[in-house]
Amino acid sequence: MRDDCSADSGAQPRPSRRRFVQAAGLAGVTGLTGVAGCLGGGGGGGSNAITYGVISPMTGPYGGLAVGQRNGAELAIRHVNENADIDVEITGVYEDTEADPSTGRRKAQSVVEQDGASYLMGAISSSVALALNEFAAEEEIIYNPGGAAVPITGSNCNEWVFRAETNTAQMAEAVSDYTAENLGTKVWFHIADYAYGESVMQRVERRMRDGHDIEVVGRSRSQLGSTNYNSYVSQIANSDAEVAVLGMTGGDLINFVKQAASQGLKESVNLMSPTMTFSVVRGALGEAAYGTYGGVRYLPTLETGDNQSFVEAYRSEYDSLPDNFARAAYMSIRMTARGIAEAGSTDPAEVKEVLPGLEMDTILGPNQFRDCDHQAMNPVWPGELVAPDGGSGPATVELGEMIAGADALPDCGELGCSL
Amino acid sequence: MSVASAVAEQVLNGLVVGMVYVLLAAGLSIIFGVMDVINFAHGELFALGAYFAFAIAGPLGGAGFWVALVVAPLLVGVVGMGIERLTVKRLYGRDPLYHILLTFGLVLIINDLITSVWGKSAQPFPVPSVLDQPVALFGFNYSLYNYGIIVFGSALALGTWLLLNRTRFGMIIRAGSEDREMVRTLGINIDRYYTLTFGFGAALAGVAGIVLGAYQNVSPTMGSSVIIPAFVIVVLGGLGSFRGAVVGGLFVGLVQTFARTYTPFLEGLIVFLLMIAVLVVKPTGLFGTSVGAGDHHDGALLHGSGGGVLSAETRAKLGYAGVGALLIVPLLAEVTGVTYSVTLLEDILIWALFALSLDLVLGYAGLVSLGHTLFYGVGAYASVLTLMHVSPSVFVALVVAVAVCAAIAWGVGYLSIRVSGVFFAMITLGFAELFYNAVFKFDFTGGSDGLFGVDAFYGLAGLGIDPGEFTVPLGPFVLDGGVVQYYFLLAVVVGSYLLARRLIRAPFGSVLQSIRESEERASFIGYDVTAYKRRAFVVSGGLAGLAGGLFAANNGYVAPSFLHWINSGEVIVMTVLGGMGTLYGPMLGAGVFVAAEDVLSSYIDQWQLVIGVLFVLFVIFVPRGLVSLPQTVADHPIFESAVGDRVGEQAGVTDPEVDRHE
Secondary structure (H helix, E strand, C coil), X not given: CECCCCCCCCXXXXXXXXXXXXXXXXXXXXXXXXXXXXXXXXXXCCCCEEEEEEEECCCCCCHHHHHHHHHHHHHHHHHHHHCCCCCCEEEEXXXXXXXXXXXXXXXXXXXHHCCCCCEEEECCCHHHHHHHHHHHHHHCCEEEECCCCHHHCCCCCCCCECECCCCHHHHHHHHHHHHHHHHCCEEEEEEECCHHHHHHHHHHHHHHHCCCCCEEEEEEEECCCCCCCHHHHHHHHCCCCCEEEEECCHHHHHHHHHHHHHCCHHHHCEEEECCCCCHHHHHHHHHHHCXXXXXXXXXXXXXXXXXXXXHHHHHHHHCCCCCHHHHHHHHHHHHHHHHHXXXXXXXXXXXXXXXXXXXXXXXXXXXXXXXXXXXECCCEEEEEEECCCCCCCCCEEEECCCECHHHHCCCHHHHCCCC | CCHHHHHHHHHHHHHHHHHHHHHHHHHHHHHHXXXXXXXXXXXXXXXXXXXXHHHHHHHHHHHHHXXXXXXXXXXXXXXXXXXXXXXXXXXXXXXXXXXXXXHXXXXXXXXXXXXXXXXXXXXXCCCCCCCCCEEEECCEEXXXXXXXXXXXXXXXXXXXXXXXXXXXXXXXXXXXXXXXXXXXXXXXXXXHHHHHHHHHHHHHHHHHXXXXXXXXXXXXXXHHHHHHHHHHHHHHHCCCCHHHHHHHHHHHHHHHHHHHHHCHHHCCCHHHXXXXXXXXXXXXXXXXXXXXXXXXXXXXXXXXXXXXXXXXHHHHHHHHHHHHHHHHHHHHHHHHCCCHHHHHHHHHHXXXXXXXXXXXXXXXXXXXXXXXXXXXXXXXXXXXXXXXHCCCEHHHHHHHHHHHHHHHHHHHHHHHCCCCHHHHHHHHHHHHHHHHHHHXXXXXXXXXCCECCCXXXXXXXXXXXXXXXXXXXXXXXXXXXXXXXXXXXXXXXXHHHHHHHHHHHCHHHHHHHHHHHCHHHHHHXXXXXXXXXXXXXXXXXXXHHHHHHHXXXXXXXXXXXXXXXXXXXXXXXXXXXXXXXXXXXXXXXXXXXXXXXXXXXXHCCCHHHHHHHHHHHHHHHXXXXXXXXXXXXXXXXXXXXXXXXXXXXXXXXXXXXXXXXX
């Protein structure tokens, strides 16, 4: 829902960079722009008011994750507005991308042109996030992607994009050593056949080969959105594999692990996926997830930074625990707001100059958007999924050793970005 | 493990997948076979079964699964009967196109209701513990639940076959599917049997949902992920043939499983290749008996009839006024500050062009293309690839896009136009899905991400306008690059409309319309019906490619979602919403659809529900589209009695294009 005319909105509708007819005489227009904006708005308005557009895939395959993203953003905006140290008044505008790049881009255009947003957060799938990357650069607004694909802050990076979500390369660091050392050196890679799956396979394989003597005994690719995995499960079971690395998420991962568990694969092969610890995955798998392994981007139980007060606030507001997507949205907006405070200006062009490399405390501890690619230096963990104390229900995660932000993030050059 | 037992295991896997397909397709096949209804909502009924079971089994614990297996399908059956009574029933005798549209609306409604009750995340629905263990048979471990699926699926298929072929109920249903009137004449209340059949089909979907919910997971997207494969099975086996659904399901399951092991590159493509191959060789599917659903019903496509109230002259004036308004929108937008209206309008113009292209084949040649997004998407890819690798000129990119799409349309048309009706819809869907899955596989198409960051130049050989640099002072205003894009787009769309109108008013168009009215008579006169249809399809494919190419060039990117079947569905909705067979109606429909979705999705969380309800009401009450609204209102008894005389006079000014066949 959008509340583009809330009383404390002081943001003027901001003319799009991609304009059609520009008024040459500014004076002739200023009086008129108010017509489109919120008449009577600007109660708490001033130079420190901004509008944050939050566009999430509320409908479509990522709907379950998008709810967390929207909640996390809402909570961040509330906390920033309440925080006396950060002199920014944020108005949030929320839209649905329908997980479609065309719709996502149009909605982005809408929040910029209709609601005067000069900051943008959202998207989960890399296709939509990449479309918004381009959009942010064209419009010269700051964008925090909610997707984890490497190219967003890698080969497709630009100076307007700041990512608080942990990317796939960082997750590969989290799980690679752990997998080679504890789960087996005869590896089968099974991936969903799309960019994310390919990138998991490439990164994990490269990192595992680095310092370990591993053997790739097989590879298989399933179509994104497949529902039957028996055939792959049999192929893996009939190989020498000690561990299967699964480059897939969401419904694909859930279906794979459920069918693998039912076919008894867990007894002979360790299953590892960078996203296995996601709360949606654990929630949908129940017992089938016990005894599998994954990477950890975030868990509500983490004792890092001020995470516990975030979890408490989130729980009292939404009556549930925050997941990784709520965490990423919350961090995105709070970190960007600190940049605004540091710059002493709400102008995205000035904020993007001070935000890179700016040290700050976050719910994942001391952090920053790295100078050379604007990727947040989040710590990561390997984890094992075990039966919870009660004996049934979603698995709990036993954390392995933390890998610090600086160690988890490969060099910018390697990821294809230099800003 | 020996090779033999590895193969045996894969055969078993294939049978499990095949049984899954049989379960999915059985209900769909029965509903189509008896009622000629293409039920797109089948996937959502399937999901509903799983969700009902999830709700029932959760609180009951261990025995819950078995209780749910009985109760949930009954509930879904009741929902199905309700749907039949309230909506589907009103559309019997109409072209299957309207069932597609109606059930498309139902998909949105049911899906939105599911997410509002059970949330958007996947839910845990475990296999009952008795079956949740691997067993060692034939020398390998295999899931007991998978054996269960094979046994259960076989029993259900056999039971359904017996019901259809060995009971009085089945006999009446089979008779009804042959000749509804005859059955009614014999004193049997066939309507009641139709309701029961729909309920039975829905219940079968519910059973499949439960069995597969435990095998996969229970999530709001489970319905949309199975509907396309289910259609493929039904069409491949032969529409309306229950035996075909069973054999088709097992066949596809086995082929797919072995392809995964031995030809992994074909993953995602093999199913559609199979379907296309079968339909090309045997257009009725493996066990189908009649070509074209047209034999079963007398329903026709209902065309818009805008001329009833408004004279041709008035409509022309409205057209000029519309184009005039579009011309000054950018200026107005700047003055009022509502610049987003231009962005939205650009999207609307693209969809209007896309809908126009579909109307040429749907409204004039009577071909229901369910894969039209193939041309939209390929046009977009062709345009971006040309801009990236060949020339930065928009003109070159668009020419390439149109040429490539026209060529593909010729090829697809060559293979598919000889099959008619529903088969044509399905074969075009198959081609579109083939391309959709193929772009994921290649680097040059950018895989699942697509291709980004393309700049377009509005000129040739260095002479022209770069929108990034362009500025022209004009009195108190400065025109910039956005203006070039907008007016170029507007010019192309208006130009395409004029071209299409010229084509329809030429002898070519007259022949098309005569084919639409009566294919048989047109061929008696000596026209090569297939050739004419194919030419229309080529023009249509080219225009759709132009729409996709324009969108990609204007926005500088392309992604696989451009080829997703949902676009094909939406463009059909726009065409019918506006009023097919009028050219301008579909364009109007595109405007209303895109604007309504944009506004609703911004302000209402349950926007899919609202749009779904609007669809259903529209298909039932205003099937001739928006352009027929004046006529519909004028024909309404209340309106007629109030201003009867005046309307009577005006109705005399009928347009020759207007055709009404009740």
